[in-house]
Amino acid sequence: MIHRKQFQGLRLAGLVVLAAAHPLAASAFPSPDRPIAEIVSPTWSSGPDRDKADENGQIVRALGIRPGMAVADIGAGSGYHTLRLSAVLGPRGVVYAQDIKADYLADLSAEVARRKLANVRIVVGAPDDPGLAARSVDRAILVHMYHEIVQPYALMWRLAGSLKPGARVGIVDLDRPTHRHGTPPALLKCEVEAVGYRQVARRQLAGGVGYFAIFEPPKQRPRPDQIKGCAGR
């Protein structure tokens, strides 16, 4: 549930960007033909196993993330990757810590303020819209969250409009059915490519933290009514 009071608090702190209403309704896009996982609290995700596996370092290297870039952490949750990306990107870079849960973002915003991280922007999105400005992002990561997106075709379509030329999108997930909090790799490829992206790499991450698929953005986005949905689990 999204709490307006928390939005206001974040807004007053000058940290929050709210997704603008979009002229295309989510209903213009196909709905996924498979279960959507329930949103789980992201507090599981700060565990030492991820550090031991160097999950963030593996993502940074595979996506060629460098100081000065603009990186969107879509579904940032408690900010496991946001906090580490902030250090990698440095003073001329920016991390857009994006989520649809204002209460998660309020906690992350407090942690960002406590650590005095000047290059993190908090972005409150909608299930079908990341809420990012046009052509503002060099790299986007979606880590252990794709299976929770209620409108994946709409969200990926709108995300494409926020990517700069040469941008890349990296998705981490587990190879299991969506109702078990993963996304089978073939289903992910089908859904994301249905929106016009092209998968350019996929491999298992070391340390058992999931697989990592990298996509290049569509050269031209299909019209929403041209998108053919995929069947899967």
Ligand SMILES: C[S@@+](CC[C@H](N)C(=O)[O-])C[C@H]1O[C@@H](n2cnc3c(N)ncnc32)[C@H](O)[C@@H]1O
């Ligand atoms: C399991 S947590 C993962 C958090 C973080 N990416 C990590 O790896 O630690 C999934 C997050 O995705 C968010 N989420 C679910 N659907 C979303 C959507 N359509 N757009 C943005 N975030 C979403 C949830 O609110 C939750 O914070």
